[in-house]
Amino acid sequence: MRGGMPSPPYVQAASVLVFPAPSRRSPSVWLSPLVVGLTVALAGAATGYSASQLRQTGVVNLGKRPALVRSVGASGAPVAATNASPSRQAVPVRRVRPAVDPLARVLDDPVVGRLTIGIQKPLPLTVVADGKVHQLKTMSRTPAQVLTDLGIALGPADRVVPAANTPLWSGVKVRVVRIQQTVAAKHVPLPVPVMYKPDPTLPRGRVVTVPGHPGAKVQRFLQTLADGKVVSMTFLGQEVIRPSTPRVVRTGTKVLVASRGAFAGREYMDMVATAYAPWCCRGVDNITSIGLHAGYGVVAVDPRVIPLRSKLYIEGYGYAVAGDVGSAIKGLRIDLGMDTTRLAKQFGRRPVRVYIIEKAPPKKPKK
Secondary structure, three states: OEOOEOOOOOOOOOOEEEEEOOOOOOHHHHHHHHHHHHHHHHHHHHHOOOHHHHHHHOOOOOOOOOEEEEEEOOOOOEEEEEEEOOOOOOOOOOOOOOOOOHHHHHHHOOOOOOOOOOOOOOEEEEEEEOOEEEEEEEOOOOHHHHHHHHOOOOOOOOEEEOOOOOOOOOOOEEEEEOEEEEEEEEEEEEOOOEEEEEEEEEEOOOEEEEOOEOEEEEEEEEEEEEOOEEEEEEEEEEEEEEOOEOEEEEEEEEOOEOOOOOOOOOEEEEEEEEEEOOOOOOOOOOEOOOOOEOOOOEEEOOOOOOOOOOEEEEOOOEEEEEEEOOOOOOOOEEEEEOOOHHHHHHHOOEEEEEEEEEOOOOOOOOO
């Protein structure tokens, strides 16, 4: 009961639109009923009273001007339209009340446990990726979230330091390491092998060398690059693309024997001779490699051609003993000993024929 009058029941009310009756008079004439009708509708919606009840209480005076009252149902369709005086016909106005109070549910919910309020501050950090440095403050708490915010995508093999799901701290430096794997090829030269072949068509002591050519092979590696720098290489295999050509050394084995003269039946060799003397140059003294005094009658030979201590006869020089060696005396070369440096220089360089009078037995290698 409100003011001695029964309260209207709460139902799903329909909204009310009040329009003034058509009139040809001035706007102020028909605007006044419109304002009054809207006031009635708002007052009824706020108090729950009908228009007649409001008129009886003296809150609203509708006056005597007729108005066009049009009711609209809950579905939005018009219900009725009349031209009647408000004193003769009541306007059905109902207040809408929600079925459930949304605030009641919040107030009725129990609070379980303690409520903790945490305040997160943005973290200053640095991100280094793809050669660029990003300095920022972020609310993200893992490197993965920060990279997502910056739009930096990670490849399947890329690495993040610290790890992608590691909690961040203030001032941390997040680095993205780009990992790439490529197959690299490396060209490697092949050494020239040496082949020694005896040649019976060449005189003994003569050596003919046929030069060879190096080959090449390709080695393939799986290399791992971190930000463009090679960090590891794995050998995959190799392939010979050009074989080497061996260097062939042909050594003569034909023995030349004098057929006439004083040394008929003796082996001879055609050699190139030079001369030396004691103390003639650096590294030369007056004692030979087998302990003889250097000088006239002692010659230096290649022990592989003429064994040391062999007795010889050299045309244009005379008898001699193979008693010395030299770094430049190889093959069919012989160095004749002289008593003075002046005589050695006068001899110069010339071809000679050397007869082997008595060949010494070859020296046995030490066990």
